[in-house]
Amino acid sequence: MRTSQFFLSTLKEAPSDAEIVSHKLMLRAGLVKRLAGGIYTWMPMGLRVLRKVENVIRQEMDRAGAIELSMPAVQPAELWQESGRWEKYGPELLRLKDRHQRDFVIGPTHEEVITDVVRKEVKSYRQLPLHFYQVQMKFRDEIRPRFGVMRGREFLMKDGYSFHTSFEDLQREYRNMYETYGRIFDRLGLRFRAVSADTGSIGGTGSHEFHVLADSGEDALAYCPDSDYAANVELAEAVAPATKRGAAIATMQKVSTPGKTKCEDVASFLNIPITQMVKAIAIIRDLPEDNPARFALILLRGDHDLNEIKTQKIVGDFRFARDDEIVEKLGCKPGYIGPVNVSATVFADRSVNAMSDFVCGANEAGFHLTGVNFGCDLPEVETIGDFRNVVAGDPSPDGKGSLELCRGIEVGHIFQLRTKYAEALKCCFLDENSQSQVMEMGCYGIGVSRIVGAAIEQNHDDRGIIFPKAIAPFEACIVPMGYHKSDSVKQEADSLYAQLRAGGIDVLLDDRNERPGVMFADMELVGIPHRIVVGERGLAEGKLEYKGRRDAETQMVATVDVCEFVKARLCSD
Numbered sequence: 180m181r182t183s184q185f186f187l188s189t190l191k192e193a194p195s196d197a198e199i200v201s202h203k204l205m206l207r208a209g210l211v212k213r214l215a216g217g218i219y220t221w222m223p224m225g226l227r228v229l230r231k232v233e234n235v236i237r238q239e240m241d242r243a244g245a246i247e248l249s250m251p252a253v254q255p256a257e258l259w260q261e262s263g264r265w266e267k268y269g270p271e272l273l274r275l276k277d278r279h280q281r282d283f284v285i286g287p288t289h290e291e292v293i294t295d296v297v298r299k300e301v302k303s304y305r306q307l308p309l310h311f312y313q314v315q316m317k318f319r320d321e322i323r324p325r326f327g328v329m330r331g332r333e334f335l336m337k338d339g340y341s342f343h344t345s346f347e348d349l350q351r352e353y354r355n356m357y358e359t360y361g362r363i364f365d366r367l368g369l370r371f372r373a374v375s376a377d378t379g380s381i382g383g384t385g386s387h388e389f390h391v392l393a394d395s396g397e398d399a400l401a402y403c404p405d406s407d408y409a410a411n412v413e414l415a416e417a418v419a420p421a422t423k424r425g426a427a428i429a430t431m432q433k434v435s436t437p438g439k440t441k442c443e444d445v446a447s448f449l450n451i452p453i454t455q456m457v458k459a460i461a462i463i464r465d466l467p468e469d470n471p472a473r474f475a476l477i478l479l480r481g482d483h484d485l486n487e488i489k490t491q492k493i494v495g496d497f498r499f500a501r502d503d504e505i506v507e508k509l510g511c512k513p514g515y516i517g518p519v520n521v522s523a524t525v526f527a528d529r530s531v532n533a534m535s536d537f538v539c540g541a542n543e544a545g546f547h548l549t550g551v552n553f554g555c556d557l558p559e560v561e562t563i564g565d566f567r568n569v570v571a572g573d574p575s576p577d578g579k580g581s582l583e584l585c586r587g588i589e590v591g592h593i594f595q596l597r598t599k600y601a602e603a604l605k606c607c608f609l610d611e612n613s614q615s616q617v618m619e620m621g622c623y624g625i626g627v628s629r630i631v632g633a634a635i636e637q638n639h640d641d642r643g644i645i646f647p648k649a650i651a652p653f654e655a656c657i658v659p660m661g662y663h664k665s666d667s668v669k670q671e672a673d674s675l676y677a678q679l680r681a682g683g684i685d686v687l688l689d690d691r692n693e694r695p696g697v698m699f700a701d702m703e704l705v706g707i708p709h710r711i712v713v714g715e716r717g718l719a720e721g722k723l724e725y726k727g728r729r730d731a732e733t734q735m736v737a738t739v740d741v742c743e744f745v746k747a748r749l750c751s752d
């Protein structure tokens with residue numbers, strides 16, 4: 180490709196509303212152009228990257244035995260009502276009406292549609308298993324689209340769905356997809372981790388997320404460097420303390436703590452470690468108004484944070500109590516609440532259950548209690564569980580070391596859906612005995628457009644993007660100095676361009692009538708891995724200048740050796 184036959188649209192500065200590195204660089208490099216909030220046009224340079232990601236995904240999905248199809252983006256409401264997700268999915272689901280006032284949605288995902296296809300087409304166990312996938316634009320009406328393509332409203336996604344006669348066969352395909360996703364992200368040149376995760380709104384029993392490791396990631400991940408354990412922090416188990424509760428020594432006392440509402444402030448004021456503090460979080464459970472267990476307290480150690488997903492699994496659906504509800508029930512505002520002498524259901528984290536002589540709120544403004552002990556000053560808590568986020572240094576749940584934390588960008592997610600959608604939509608088959616059975620289902624998604632942003636977050640410097648070879652818009656670029664002024668430069672650049680193309684290298688010839696500095700800056704900004712400079716001075720010595728995008732220095736290569744040199748570098752990447 181020649182730049183004179185292409186379209187480059189780079190910017191010196193990113194727009195002021197661009198927040199993270201990938202968003203800024205994608206706009207500056209002209210990969211995308213904003214149309215509306217969370218909606219972008221993929222420009223020619225960006226589309227080349229996107230298509231290369233797609234190609235790798237398709238190759239590996241086909242290799243894994245999946246079958247590609249294409250489903251409608253617009254879906255009838257009846258299917259979503261039948262599955263029960265019409266209301267449950269929430270405001271992210273973009274609803275619309277046609278001219279006949281019939282309800283439709285623009286699909287954020289396609290569980291209902293594919294299940295409808297299979298229930299109509301598959302009748303016998305002999306037709307199973309099946310795995311269909313597609314690569315399609317989706318739409319989710321994000322309340323706050325941000326970070327460019329990382330959290331957009333319209334996005335390109337690979338979604339796949341498998342159907343099985345048994346859970347055992349579903350598990351087989353799940354392992355197949357786990358390995359396939361690993362190959363995909365390896366081929367794309369990404370540093371990633373597969374972590375155990377919550378199934379969220381999709382539902383099902385088991386799931387794994389695939390995260391590209393990056394400091395800008397929205398998700399916190401816990402992993403053990405001494406084992407294969409890895410999980411999203413929302414799911415990672417906080418193991419119970421190995422040491423038993425110490426003996427009660429202190430006597431409970433009420434002490435003045437004026438204006439001290441945060442655990443760290445109270446601990447500093449009392450000159451105690453924050454690990455001796457217990458904080459009480461007031462919640463309202465999803466129970467009838469007259470149920471006394473509706474108002475409840477959750478006890479956490481002072482340095483720990485509540486994990487809402489874990490909590491919901493233990494206490495059921497809940498919300499945090501309002502200030503007025505806390506005042507009505509306990510007689511004080513948040514910051515001073517505690518579990519002593521309260522008529523409320525109390526839950527405690529495992530770490531709290533191991534504490535003695537701790538400090539907590541006194542349910543009176545400006546006061547806390549010291550020397551508090553279970554069994555003496557308040558009853559033993561009946562429900563002990565894992566309510567908190569793990570922290571660095573916690574024991575790994577597999578018993579093979581300690582946890583460390585990092586951040587990641589979710590680019591893939593696989594689920595064992597089991598029979599959730601098949602039961603709702605009556606997707607059944609006849610088994611060997613001609614008995615009707617509900618199909619087992621799996622679901623497998625990859626954020627194709629998000630991968631582009633994630634790759635940039637992981638691969639950039641102060642000059643721009645550094646794309647991995649597999650997804651770079653071009654593998655190499657030729658930058659001639661004086662293409663329109665020097666016949667020798669033009670002849671050599673054209674000849675080299677033809678040779679590289681003949682050698683199967685995806686090359687860009689920058690034949691613009693621009694200053695060398697502009698061309699160098701643009702090629703570095705868009706992230707092309709290999710650059711060859713053709714100049715009169717080098718030609719006089721029979722050499723061309725080469726620089727890899729990650730190289731600190733340039734090097735001179737004999738003109739006759741350049742093609743083989745570039746091929747060798749591409750193979751070594």
